Amino acid sequence: xxLVKIYTKTGDGGxxxxxxxxxxxxxNKRVEAYGAVDELNSFVGLAxxxxxxxxxxxxxxxxxxxxxxxxxxxxTPGGDxxxxxxxxPDVPVARVEAMExxxxxxxxxxPELREFVLPxxxxxxxxxxxxxxxxxxxxxxxxxxxxxxPLDDGIVPYLNRLSDLLFVWARLENLxxxxxxxxxxxxxLRSSE
Numbered sequence: 706x707x708l709v710k711i712y713t714k715t716g717d718g719g720x721x722x723x724x725x726x727x728x729x730x731x732x733n734k735r736v737e738a739y740g741a742v743d744e745l746n747s748f749v750g751l752a753x754x755x756x757x758x759x760x761x762x763x764x765x766x767x768x769x770x771x772x773x774x775x776x777x778x779x780x781t782p783g784g785d786x787x788x789x790x791x792x793x794p795d796v797p798v799a800r801v802e803a804m805e806x807x808x809x810x811x812x813x814x815x816p817e818l819r820e821f822v823l824p825x826x827x828x829x830x831x832x833x834x835x836x837x838x839x840x841x842x843x844x845x846x847x848x849x850x851x852x853x854x855p856l857d858d859g860i861v862p863y864l865n866r867l868s869d870l871l872f873v874w875a876r877l878e879n880l881x882x883x884x885x886x887x888x889x890x891x892x893x894l895r896s897s898e
Contacts, residue, residue, distance in 0.1 A: 734850040739779035741843035742864075746772040748839050752832040758881050761874050764807060768867065771797045775864075778857055779847065798859035804866045811877045818876075821889040826879035830886075833875035840868040 749769050756762050774794035781793050824834030844864040850856065879886050 734846070734853060735779065735782065738843070738846040738850040739776045741839070741846045742772055742776045742779060745836060745839045745843050746776070748832070748836045752829065752836050755832050756829040756878060758829075758878060761878065764870075764874075767800070771800055771863070775860055778860065779850070783855060796857045796859040796863060798863065801859070801862050801866050804870045808866075808870050808873050811873045815873070815876050815880060822876065823887040823889050824875070825887040826875075826884040827882045829878040829882065830875040830884065833871050833878060837868050837871035837875065840864055840871060844868065 746769055749765050749772065753762055753765055753769075756765070774797060777793045778796055824838075825831050844861060847856065847860055847864060851861065876886055878884075
């Protein structure tokens, strides 16, 4: 598929086309869900620019491709009887098991987590925490859409596991770059009064 023009002006009235046909308002739950996944993918790209760890970078490149597939799936409603649902890339459900292995491997290397940690430490860790929080928002948007419309069963588990992985990788990035996790302290609140 070749795009001749980036701008079409068809969305100037506040609606957008879905893959496979049909138009919906730009604040539709489906658009919110695939938009949040697209935003997550953009933040993953940003995180890649600040990470030194080659293993995490390789994993994130796979995840970026996965997120594109998830977005395509979310941007495509089911067939309406007059036309079948267009073919989209499969939701990469096998990656959920891979992410669990990556989480387990990283957890073995990390010191035991005994307290809540704040986003920070190294720049790479902080960007992975941004990815994690955007991932949670994407998951909430997908769950909201799933209450109204049927979705692929693999999307929510994928996003749920991904947010766990991003948290663990944020800690791993701190460890491997020689930075400490930033612990949350309730005593900071008392000392600032």
